[in-house]
Amino acid sequence: MTKPPVAVCFFGITRSLKRTIGSIEANVLGPAEALDQGAKCYAHLFQQAHINNPRSDESGAMDLNEHSLLNLDQVEFEAPDGCLEIWDFEGLKAHGSLWNDDFRSLRNLVHQLHSLNRVTEMALAGGAEIVVFARPDLTYHDSLAPALARANRGKGDLVQLPWWQPFDGLNDRFAVVRGTTAIRAYGQRITQLTAYCAAHGPVHAEKLVRFSLEQAQVPVRTFGARASRTRIDGTSPDEIFDYPRRYEIKRRYPAVGRLVKAVKSRLK
Numbered sequence: 001m002t003k004p005p006v007a008v009c010f011f012g013i014t015r016s017l018k019r020t021i022g023s024i025e026a027n028v029l030g031p032a033e034a035l036d037q038g039a040k041c042y043a044h045l046f047q048q049a050h051i052n053n054p055r056s057d058e059s060g061a062m063d064l065n066e067h068s069l070l071n072l073d074q075v076e077f078e079a080p081d082g083c084l085e086i087w088d089f090e091g092l093k094a095h096g097s098l099w100n101d102d103f104r105s106l107r108n109l110v111h112q113l114h115s116l117n118r119v120t121e122m123a124l125a126g127g128a129e130i131v132v133f134a135r136p137d138l139t140y141h142d143s144l145a146p147a148l149a150r151a152n153r154g155k156g157d158l159v160q161l162p163w164w165q166p167f168d169g170l171n172d173r174f175a176v177v178r179g180t181t182a183i184r185a186y187g188q189r190i191t192q193l194t195a196y197c198a199a200h201g202p203v204h205a206e207k208l209v210r211f212s213l214e215q216a217q218v219p220v221r222t223f224g225a226r227a228s229r230t231r232i233d234g235t236s237p238d239e240i241f242d243y244p245r246r247y248e249i250k251r252r253y254p255a256v257g258r259l260v261k262a263v264k265s266r267l268k
Helices: 017-035 066-070 082-086 089-093 104-125 145-153 180-187 189-200 205-215 244-252 254-267
Strands: 006-012 040-046 050-053 058-061 074-078 130-134 138-140 158-162 175-178 220-223 227-229
Touching (some): 006 017, 006 104, 017 066, 017 138, 017 145, 040 066, 040 104, 074 104, 082 104, 089 104, 089 189, 104 130, 104 180, 104 189, 130 145, 130 180, 145 158, 145 175, 145 220, 158 180, 175 180, 180 189, 180 205
Parallel strands (some): 006 040, 006 130, 040 074, 158 220
Antiparallel strands (some): 050 058, 130 175, 138 227
16 A cells, blocks of 8 residues: 655754754654655755844744754745735734734734745645644654554544643644645634634634634544743743643632642652
């Protein structure tokens, strides 16, 4: 039986790739290549020499050649901000912002979604039937081999996502996707921005994922693989990887989360 072609797609900015590449090789690229020795690796990246993000208290110079660590089959570079006009950033601003940071986070999200859209086109043009969408600035703690094996066993469209941090939508950090309809619904969800805002108001990253997949009527399955955002200085913010109900309790009642953390530390 012929195995479906696999692609791994990176998008956005490399940010901290020299710190995350080990986990990417072990838990993303390794499993993809084990399933398909001819697996392709694509990327769309913004040519950004410096990062300055007050929301994450992050600032520093970026290595514009860091992408070479990924040994990419195809890569497309783009200067920042040109995509804002393409996706009517001013129109999106008219719906407001959930972050209240002078639309800085909305701007970053539009860049990320545009990059995801472009790399999705590369994967589809290359004939991929199973796609791993992965941010290069995440440290992947667990192998994606089980999700890839599930994608390879089944038929039809399927989106597999982490169950943690859904924020009343679906996690948008990384995904293992099977089928052209599912690949487009997940990877090109920026095309749903106008419809989402018309129905729900200000853009919400995780709710947009759910909206796009529901519009395409694509089945979703969740898994527990974890990954941490890794800043340019190598630090990572605290992440909660609990199942959604436990996560929502900790998010809405921080004192409960602190108590659980304290008890766990004493039991070690």
